[in-house]
Amino acid sequence: MMPDSSTSALPLPEPFQAFVGSDRPLVIPRGAPTMADRPAESENVVHAAWILQDVPDYRGLLRQWFGLLRIGGRLLIEVPHAFLCERELALPSQAHPERRRLYTPATLLGEIEEALEPNSYRIRLLRDHDDGYDYGADGEDEPPMGGQSILAVIERIERPEWCVSTGEVPAAPGPDFQFEPPRTRREIVALAKRRHIVILKLDHLGDFIMGVPALEKARAVFADADITLVVGTWNEAMARDLDLFEHVVGFDAFPRNSTEEKVDLAARIAAFEALLPGHYDLAIDLRSDGDTRFFLRHLVADVRAGLGTRVQFPFLDIFLPIDSSRHGFEAAAEHKIDHHGHTVMPPGRRSHYRLFYDADPIEPETLGMVYFVYGPYVHLSPGEYLYIPELEIDGDGTMLLHLDVACDEKSMGSALATSVHIPQFRFVVEEPGARFEFRIASLPDRPAPSFSFYGGRLLKRGASSVLHQSEYLSLLIELVRMRTDRFGLLRQDVAA
Amino acid sequence: MSAIVIAPYSNSAIRDWPSGHFAELIGLLLDGWDDDRGLIRVIGTPSQRLRTNAIVRPHPADRVRNECGRMPWPAVVEELRRASCVIGNNSGIAHLAGSFGVPTVCIFGGSHQRLEWRPLGFNVTLLSRSIGCSPCHLDHGGRCGYGLACLADISPAEVAEAALATMARAAHNPGGRADRPRIMEEGIIA
Structure with missing residues (x-):
């Protein structure tokens, strides 16, 4: 009860x-x-x-x-x-x-x-x-x-000496960060004011035209702002005709035709500062090339934005990191694959700098189909590849070797090679980690020629996934909008 | 009744502040929070309940609750929306609370870059440690050779101070939430 x-x-x-x-x-x-x-x-x-x-x-x-x-x-x-x-x-x-x-x-x-x-x-x-x-x-x-x-x-009960594990590991001193003393950062976000904006577009004609979509976007997203556009004097009339901004200012950071005069950007700093002495909430550089980005530093502005990274331009508060390889060759990566990683089978032989086969010059031997060389079984990431074997074949061009390339044991192409024609192999890897193999074989019922194999070069195609200049610049404006209007800028909490 | 919600667990131990620190933090919050009747709710999954016992054990049961496995997801979301403050790691709960505009303290480990992965929101305070091995991109705590120093070196006192400051700052906002985001003060540029 x-x-x-x-x-x-x-x-x-x-x-x-x-x-x-x-x-x-x-x-x-x-x-x-x-x-x-x-x-x-x-x-x-x-x-x-x-x-x-x-x-x-x-x-x-x-x-x-x-x-x-x-x-x-x-x-x-x-x-x-x-x-x-x-x-x-x-x-x-x-x-x-x-x-x-x-x-x-x-x-x-x-x-x-x-x-x-x-x-x-x-x-x-x-x-x-x-x-x-x-x-x-x-x-x-x-x-x-x-x-x-x-x-x-x-x-x-008496508690045992051992403990029930939490799965956590004991802390140890970590390595110092060379650029800051050991400390706990306390950061908050804040929006930037956007009442007074200056946009730099210090470009030649074509670049200015490519930047117009970004300028239009800037007007749309900063609808209530007082915006000053700074352009080369040769673009000044066109900029005014756009009728997008409250102010258009002409400033020649470099000559209209740069081949006519020596360019001395640093000499223009004083004129630039004198032209734009006011305070701006936001300064945006819409020039793709980074050589004039430093002019942003010579503006009085709370927030500076541009293309590139803070490694390149430490003064940027908002930066759109663009692909650093966009000016690179289409063949973005080249790997030398030497002969060491390949296996050679008798009667082929190995020396310190090549894999080779010496045929009898008088009566070349018919071997059946012998795989002299195979390997190196390296793993490839997805992409488009070109393999160029470094191979020398003796003879007058009538003696043949069979070459083929495989990924994960699936043939990606084969061809016959002679002393006057060494084929190259273009193939596409779809799956990450595919195992690459190159093979040299004799032909059935045909005598094999003497050859020396020194490895090969593997080229991967890249850098084709760049954006148009108009897209880069429009994305920068969108990023500035997001940072100043929605996501905020990360700041040290001054109350800490 | 007001509540501080603490979410000690992410999906990867490499991002979890030590549980002993959470236990100490709760004591500091109980001492420093001006709401002497407010609750501290520690949330997680049913499988995290045993671990959480060690976090809540030193504290009074009428103020500190082990809610692991007790709330269905819609109730968790509602609890986050109403919370006076949410304290978590680099994980979903901090992102969700931040998106609600709730005062949020994110204890951000060094495995990832905070600029890329921080929770967004105008009432989020981000705590991270300057340390030379960050970002390591490890995904398990046991693989860290420094015992998660990037997290362990963030002290409970620093987190408590940040939480109290974040709540105080939010209290000065209209509605106590970041419905109207702060405008950066002139001249404060990191």
Whole structure:
């Protein structure tokens, strides 16, 4: 039966008896359960009945009661069973509005695991206590009779030397970052003002035309801003005709025809500063080439934006990192694959600088189809490749060798080679990590010529995935919009 | 009732601040938070409940709750929306809270570049460590030769201070949220 007194000692349920033995339990009073005045590790048995369900800090109380136990001592806990006592699945309890939590064996066990250190205890008993419970009574008029609680017995044990692993690794001093002292950065984001904007487009005619879409976009996204456009004087009239911006300023950073005069950009700095002395919230350089990007530094501006990286232009607050290989050759990567990584089979032979076969010059031998050389089994990333074997074949052009290239043992092409024609192999790798192989073989029923193989060159095509200048510049304007309007600029938190 | 939500786990241990630091942080928050009745909810999956016990254990149960596995996802989202502050690692919860405009502190490990992967949002405070091995792009904590020094060296006191400052800053915003983002003060350029 459910207890109705807040102070009376409750009888021990029969299942607890075996854990009490001859010891005298310390009974936790329901009205004052903290027991702060009791010495730690002084009790053999502590009995806490019908308390936990009504206290706010169950973890603190469980830890406190547990702390009263000597090693080997037992904490006997009894709490009302949600399904038998309250007969409810959620608070508030109609019958017991003071309840803070409802219990099942699982929830009680969960609280014990939260409160106590692993391996400081063992659970010796956890069970429903329904002795004499009247399952036939509907409980509407009278509270249910009989056992209606959950019982748990926790034994305090000596903690072992070893610990339950968290899976975390102990920290060690990390290497210093050479460019900053060791510190914790605290950063926040902020938007930039965009009331006064200056855009530099210090270009020749073609570049200016290619930049018009970006200029139109700038007008659209910074609709309310006062914008100054700075262009070469030869583009000034065209810039005014666009009728996009409040101000158009002519400034010649370099001559209209650069072949006519020596270009001295640094000599133009003073004129540039004199022309644009005001303060700008935002300064954007829409020139693709980076040689005039430094003019941004000579503007008084809160935020500077341009193409490139901060490695190239440390003064940029917003930068669109463009593909650094865009000016490179289409064959972006070339690998020399020497002969060492290949296998040579007899009658082929190996020297320190080649793999070779010496045929009898008088009566060349017919060998059947012999694979003289194969390898090197290097792994390739997806892309378009050209393999150029470095191969010399003796003879007058009538003696043949069979060459082929394979990836993951699938042929990517084969061809016949003679002293006057060494084929090259173009192939496409689709899957990452494909295993590349090149083979040299004789032809069946034909004598093989003498040859020397020195390895080969593997070229990968690249740098074709560049954007148009108009697209780069329009993307830069979009990036500036996002940073200043939506995502913000990362700043040191000055409050830190 | 106001709540600080703490999400100690990402999908990769290389991005997780040490659990002992989280436990210490909670103590500092309880001491420093001006809402002396506010809750601290530690969230995660059911499988993270045991680990989280070690984080909540030293603290009073009526203020600090192990919610791992207790809330269905829609309830988690709602909890994040209403939170006074969300504290997490470089992981989805910080991104989500940041996108809501909730005051968010992201303890950002060194495995990735913060400029590329930081959570966006005008009430996000980003904490990261300047360290020479970052970014390492490792994906498991056990492979780090420095015991995640990039995270371990960010102290609980620094995170607590950042959280309290982020909440205070948000309290001065209209609505307590970053509905109206801050405008950068003139001259403050990193």
